[in-house]
Amino acid sequence: MKRISLTQYLIEEQRLHNNIPAELRLLLEVVARACKTISHAVGKGALGEVLGTAQSENVQGEVQKKLDIISNDILLEANEWGGHLAAMASEEMETIHPIPNRYPMGEYLLLFDPLDGSSNIDVNVSIGTIFSVLKAADGMQAPTEADFLQPGSKQVVAGYAVYGPQTVLVLTTGNGVQCFTLDREMGSWVMTQRDMQIPADTKEFAINASNARHWHPPVKRYVDEMLAGTTGPRAKDFNMRWIASMVADVHRILNRGGIFMYPADAREPDKPGKLRLMYEANPMAFIVEQAGGAATDGQQRILDIQPEKLHQRVPVFLGSKNEVELVTSYHKAK
Numbered sequence: 001m002k003r004i005s006l007t008q009y010l011i012e013e014q015r016l017h018n019n020i021p022a023e024l025r026l027l028l029e030v031v032a033r034a035c036k037t038i039s040h041a042v043g044k045g046a047l048g049e050v051l052g053t054a055q056s057e058n059v060q061g062e063v064q065k066k067l068d069i070i071s072n073d074i075l076l077e078a079n080e081w082g083g084h085l086a087a088m089a090s091e092e093m094e095t096i097h098p099i100p101n102r103y104p105m106g107e108y109l110l111l112f113d114p115l116d117g118s119s120n121i122d123v124n125v126s127i128g129t130i131f132s133v134l135k136a137a138d139g140m141q142a143p144t145e146a147d148f149l150q151p152g153s154k155q156v157v158a159g160y161a162v163y164g165p166q167t168v169l170v171l172t173t174g175n176g177v178q179c180f181t182l183d184r185e186m187g188s189w190v191m192t193q194r195d196m197q198i199p200a201d202t203k204e205f206a207i208n209a210s211n212a213r214h215w216h217p218p219v220k221r222y223v224d225e226m227l228a229g230t231t232g233p234r235a236k237d238f239n240m241r242w243i244a245s246m247v248a249d250v251h252r253i254l255n256r257g258g259i260f261m262y263p264a265d266a267r268e269p270d271k272p273g274k275l276r277l278m279y280e281a282n283p284m285a286f287i288v289e290q291a292g293g294a295a296t297d298g299q300q301r302i303l304d305i306q307p308e309k310l311h312q313r314v315p316v317f318l319g320s321k322n323e324v325e326l327v328t329s330y331h332k333a334k
């Protein structure tokens, strides 16, 4: 495959599909540059005195890691001045972040989980950034939280970066899924995979099995049948992976198939799972569907969910289409 840069890809996409106007291309270049900066900060580890926890909690009530805050600030500062955004929203901030009056406002809304998988930071396991781009309503003056509450099907772009052995950026603008690897010597993003496809079947599942006793019957049935392997109704053996970093689990699934599950369970009936709809489930669902996979909350397409709150949680089943459809059918059969 001819190695092209992110910039060349975005220019060629605009020529082909007329779906990446200059403002959106600037947005994507700025976010990609911010991910390079985050990768650099993450890569320093203890040498950069960025490990460990900050003395604060985020809106989710989770203790924030220093790198959570550093990554959030990097994305805010990188995106404020360009004139491409109307506002931003982040897992790390309770309310939306309007563009400061000293800068012009643009027509896009950017949402992100600045550093997903924070529990892995201090033990040197892959973490990442997840982002989603929506269009602001025409003629919008002062953005409010309500402007963000659009179903995932309205996303114009979704992407994630994985800060692992390589630093990669995976992106969809609605015409397939591309992967770019960071060339650290040149400081540029180079396309290394075009039109990624998730196999419809798999032998690998990802779930935090320590929660098994809390699972609702459809999840328990689905996982037990896989654990039964060749001795059970699936008549094949399965493997399990759980990195506790959604970006890393999803990246594996994009490369070799699999199903990722974070279900609701009996522990907190009013809390539908752990993952957030707007800046984790929606962008990952857009990417997975664009790669031929599927993503549901157990009942419906994640991209069809009408959001009610900025930080609302949602159960997540995503990856190999045939497996997602099977576990979803168990939820509907109950």
Ligand code: P6P
Residues within 6 Å of the ligand: 116, 117, 118, 119, 208, 244, 245, 246, 247, 274, 275
């Ligand atoms: P648990 C990371 O904190 C995260 O939001 C996802 O990246 C990951 O898949 C999940 O939570 C891990 O959750 O309960 O296994 O620690």
